[in-house]
Amino acid sequence: MDYAVDYDVVIVGGGIHGIGVAQDAAASGYSVLVLEQYPLLAQGSSSKSSKLIHGGLRYLESGQFHLVYECLRERAILLRNAPHLVELVPFHIPVYATTQRRPWKIRLGMIIYSLFSGKRFYHINNKYWNKLDGLITEKLDAVFSYYDAQTDDARLTRSVAASAAELGAELITSATFEQAAVAENRVAVSYSVGGERKTVTASVLVNAAGAWVNSVLQKIVDRSGQQMKPMPVELVQGAHIVIEGQLSHPYYLESPQDGRAVFVVPWKDGIMVGTTEKHFQGDPARVEPTADEIAYLLEIYNHHFNKSLNPGDIQQAFAGLRVLPAGSAKASNKSRDTHLLLDDKASPRLVSIFGGKLTSYRSTSEKVLRLVRKSLPKRKPVAITRNLELPVVD
Numbered sequence: 001m002d003y004a005v006d007y008d009v010v011i012v013g014g015g016i017h018g019i020g021v022a023q024d025a026a027a028s029g030y031s032v033l034v035l036e037q038y039p040l041l042a043q044g045s046s047s048k049s050s051k052l053i054h055g056g057l058r059y060l061e062s063g064q065f066h067l068v069y070e071c072l073r074e075r076a077i078l079l080r081n082a083p084h085l086v087e088l089v090p091f092h093i094p095v096y097a098t099t100q101r102r103p104w105k106i107r108l109g110m111i112i113y114s115l116f117s118g119k120r121f122y123h124i125n126n127k128y129w130n131k132l133d134g135l136i137t138e139k140l141d142a143v144f145s146y147y148d149a150q151t152d153d154a155r156l157t158r159s160v161a162a163s164a165a166e167l168g169a170e171l172i173t174s175a176t177f178e179q180a181a182v183a184e185n186r187v188a189v190s191y192s193v194g195g196e197r198k199t200v201t202a203s204v205l206v207n208a209a210g211a212w213v214n215s216v217l218q219k220i221v222d223r224s225g226q227q228m229k230p231m232p233v234e235l236v237q238g239a240h241i242v243i244e245g246q247l248s249h250p251y252y253l254e255s256p257q258d259g260r261a262v263f264v265v266p267w268k269d270g271i272m273v274g275t276t277e278k279h280f281q282g283d284p285a286r287v288e289p290t291a292d293e294i295a296y297l298l299e300i301y302n303h304h305f306n307k308s309l310n311p312g313d314i315q316q317a318f319a320g321l322r323v324l325p326a327g328s329a330k331a332s333n334k335s336r337d338t339h340l341l342l343d344d345k346a347s348p349r350l351v352s353i354f355g356g357k358l359t360s361y362r363s364t365s366e367k368v369l370r371l372v373r374k375s376l377p378k379r380k381p382v383a384i385t386r387n388l389e390l391p392v393v394d
Contacts, residue, residue, distance in 0.1 A: 091250045
């Protein structure tokens with residue numbers, strides 16, 4: 001029996017992945033509705049990242065070559081389609097006598113990264129080290145330079161949303177997801193806005209709620225009438241601070257405390273330092289940098305630069321959440337792959353997005369649409385996101 005539906009695709013979550021799926025679905029000719037809990041887009045982790053469009057150089061260490069290659073391919077697409085939002089800049093990697101990763105290891109990583117990206121890396125001659133933003137040069141063995149890209153993550157999300165809207169997608173903000181019921185031929189989705197409860201039907205429901213993905217999943221009833229079970233994941237907090245000062249280039253540094261990779265980059269009128277990796281429990285809406293995280297980031301900066309900073313120099317501090325696989329491994333060693341959970345592989349009506357990176361939002365969206373296309377009606381595509389220029393937004 002055929003059922004009439006209000007939308008082809010309903011998406012819960014207006015972060016970069018929900019908006020990315022909306023753009024791809026609308027470009028494919030489908031009718032789309034996005035439900036976002038906040039009054040504005042990108043109020044969660046999509047505005048609290050390291051503001052980078054990059055391959056993830058450190059993921060080479062854990063053998064995630066496919067992820068690095070995919071992200072560098074997506075970086076090239078964004079540089080072409082959004083030059084007003086994504087800028088390629090040289091990053092510097094200083095290597096000291098005490099640095100755990102020796103020059104040969106970094107050089108090897110640079111070679112692989114350059115092969116994947118098509119952009120060369122360089123050694124900076126020691127006669128130029130005194131021009132590197134006050135970088136401490138004592139016991140400095142080498143400085144490498146390679147290319148990656150910076151962006152404004154919130155503006156990028158808004159730009160993709162504007163593109164999705166131009167293609168016909170509808171967006172409702174300040175919308176609270178209440179529940180959903182999956183049937184053989186449709187999904188009934190209930191939400192409330194301004195105290196008024198509404199229900200729509202869709203051929204496919206996409207759970208792109210980010211840190212709230214399991215909370216949404218547990219409000220969905222499957223085809224047998226059972227409540228969906230959460231996936232075993234961990235929320236990992238990443239904090240950033242913005243301090244006074246200026247930098248000529250971004251820096252990729254090794255933390256002296258634990259050897260983690262941390263970025264120090266120009267950001268608007270200051271310098272951004274991040275990120276941390278701290279397990280989080282509690283309400284995702286209340287994530288905040290801790291005093292320990294702030295001290296950790298200040299120590300990294302002070303260890304590498306001649307200008308010593310203290311908490312009074314901090315202009316801003318913020319934190320976002322990553323959704324990572326559960327397990328005993330350290331957060332820095334966990335897979336950064338995006339995991340897509342289907343309610344039924346043969347005829348999916350629900351897909352939940354776990355994890356994901358800002359850089360690869362577009363390719364993730366393509367994968368989502370490819371997985372659920374068999375459950376959607378035939379429509380005529382109107383655009384291909386790979387070739388779609390993103391609009392200028394405020």
